[in-house]
Amino acid sequence: MRNKTTQNKAISKSSDGFIRVISGQFRGRKLPVKNVEGLRPTTDRIKETVFNWLMQDTRDAHVLDCFAGSGGLGFEALSRFAKSTIFIELDKFAAKQLELNISTLKLENAQVKHTNSLSYLEQKNTNETFNLVFVDPPFRKDLAQTTCDLLEKNQWLSSEALIYVEVETELSTFQKPDNWLLIKEKKAGQVFCRLYQRQSN
Known part of the structure; x- marks a missing residue:
């Protein structure tokens, strides 16, 4: 029999909250999130x-959700009829919950890569490119x-990909690639929300 401390740790890992899909075919659905x-x-x-910025650009998009965590952005894109979404998540509990939520929504066009986002992206891509990418990494790790x-x-990235980047407001050293154009920006509390569009050469 587990002692009380062990039981409490197990409970805290099991189910600690939820995210809500705010629009689209899964509007109002609540999806569990691990602690x-x-x-x-x-x-x-x-x-x-973010999705007011994206408007119709989500439909039929091939989406990459880096540092997916709860998957809030990726699931929102799928709800708005993205063609496919890949979630990259290192934490095994979060990755497993993403897989369970994909199953709950009966999605056949989504998959989880249980790995480090940087390690995944360090590979030279030889497959289909992405035209919508979410970059919302843990703060204060210069990721x-x-x-x-x-x-x-x-x-x-596709030739005119859209890239959403969320960074802490105190991060002053971020430099976008030269061929990315900042098209939207908003400060929300302690974060900057920025949407870039890649310019084809």
Whole structure:
């Protein structure tokens, strides 16, 4: 029999909250989220802002959700009829929950890559490119810069891909790739929300 401390730890890992899909075919659906250190589910307010920016660009998009965590952005894109979504998530509990939520929604066009996002992107892409990418890494680990550089360097992006990047407001060193155009920006609390469009050469 487990002692009380062990039981409490098990309970805290099992089910600690949910995210809500705010629009589209799964509007109103609540999806469980694991209690994972450093996980910051995207708020409904920010999701509304981002997808108002994207408007019709989500439909039929091939989506890559880096540092997926709860999968809030990727599931929102799927709800708005994205053609496919790949979630990249390192934490095994979060990755498993993503798989369960995909199963719950009966999605056949979504998959989870249980791996480090940077390691995944360090590979040279030889498959289909993505035209919508979400980059919302854990804060204060200087991951956004490297992620965006790898997306560009290793041919993960379509010629006019849209890339959403979320960074902490105190991060002043972020430099976008030269051929990315900033098209939308908003400060929301302690984060900057930015939408870039890749310019074809």
